[in-house]
Amino acid sequence: MKYTTFLIMSFGMSMFFSCKKVSVMTYDQPANIYFDLTAADRDSMVYTFAYDMTKAVDTVFLPVKLMGYRDEKSRSFQAYIEKDSSTAQAEIHYDKLKPDYPLMEGAGQTFLPIIIHNVKDLETHAVSLIIKLQESPDFGIENKDLIRARIILSAQLEQPQWxxxxxxxxxxxxxxxxxxxxxxxxxxxxxxxxxxxxxxxxxxxxxxxxxxxxxxxxxxxxxxxxxxxxxxxxxxxxxxxxxxxxxxxxxxxxxxxxxxxxxxxxxx
Known part of the structure; x- marks a missing residue:
């Protein structure tokens, strides 16, 4: 009986000293954002004007998701066009991006609007547009594999089998x-x-x-x-x-x- 009591006391003291060694982890990094897309869409999302000559302008909404704590205040994120890797031209195929975009208070996700234009040269060849999220005062970009989206713009028809x-x-x-x-x-x-x-x-x-x-x-x-x-x-x-x-x-x-x-x- 005394032996059993000794084991219990020893186990309790061990737990006490072990607990004293554990430090409380705090999340002191900014929240992160990423594009909530499948791997296929992230690499090549195709948008075509081919079936509608009447539509001069449209908007592609890229889903942006928060990784981290939500906040009770509005925050903003930033994105840019990787021009060296894109063949689409600003103010011809798409509107320039704004300096920042809001993520409303308490929200865990939002959308980045990309305004695109139906111009005649898209009938003969497609152009690409690469968009990347970037670090801002409110958000980090921890996973760099998830911050890139590629949109293919086209209005080119192909002969169907029928x-x-x-x-x-x-x-x-x-x-x-x-x-x-x-x-x-x-x-x-x-x-x-x-x-x-x-x-x-x-x-x-x-x-x-x-x-x-x-x-x-x-x-x-x-x-x-x-x-x-x-x-x-x-x-x-x-x-x-x-x-x-x-x-x-x-x-x-x-x-x-x-x-x-x-x-x-x-x-x-």
Whole structure:
């Protein structure tokens, strides 16, 4: 019995002296922020204007998350564009970033807005934009693998597999007009769907044959045809995005008007 008591007392004293050696850890580093993205999105997040000629500007919201204690006061974080590694141009493809962005009181996450522009050169080639979070008075960037995001901007269409089954003479301009006229992004490749798919193909053909009538018959679409040379050439565009145009040119031999595709050929 005395032996048992001695073991208990020894264990208690050992715990007492061990506890005295433990120092209280305090969190004295600033809170950290990072992009809350998957590895795939962090490396290459694709945004395309290809399916909407009407949209001149849009915003990509990158999720920013807090790692550390929340605060009862508003704080701000900072980000920058890595210009040497980006092919996108400021004030052409995107708006310059602000000096800082708020993280509201008590919040554990927010979004970094990246304002992007639908300009004509995106129809022929994509550009990249690399955004990085940076250290600020309110936030650190402890994990440097999580502070980078890459956005690919494009407006370039590619020939879909179903195109040659229902339509011919593919071009990106013809594809844009198909999307506009039919409001269809895809057609099936099932023979049972032939009546429906040929109907959509015919809608495009009628528009190509008389674009002036199509504009007149569809005022709700808000598309315009304007000429600055007495009617030899026209530009076709949406009122919300006049910088993204398609050329309509008069054929001198036939007197008929044709849209001109990206290679300079008539769309037929």
């Amino acid at each position: 195109w040659s089954m229902w339509l011919d003479n593919y071009s990106r301009v013809k594809h844009q007009l198909f999307l506009l006229v039919t409001e269809q992004r895809t057609l099936s490749m099932q023979s049972l769907d032939a009546p429906k798919n040929l109907y959509f193909a015919n809608l495009l053909l009628m528009m190509l044959n008389d674009p002036f009538k199509w504009v007149q018959d569809h005022p709700e679409k808000d598309y315009k045809l304007e000429s600055n040379d007495g009617g030899q050439n026209y530009v076709f565009y949406h009122v919300d995005n006049p910088n993204r145009t398609i050329l309509l040119r008069k054929n001198a031999g036939s007197g008929k008007y044709f849209f001109i595709d990206e290679t300079g050929k008539e769309v037929r």
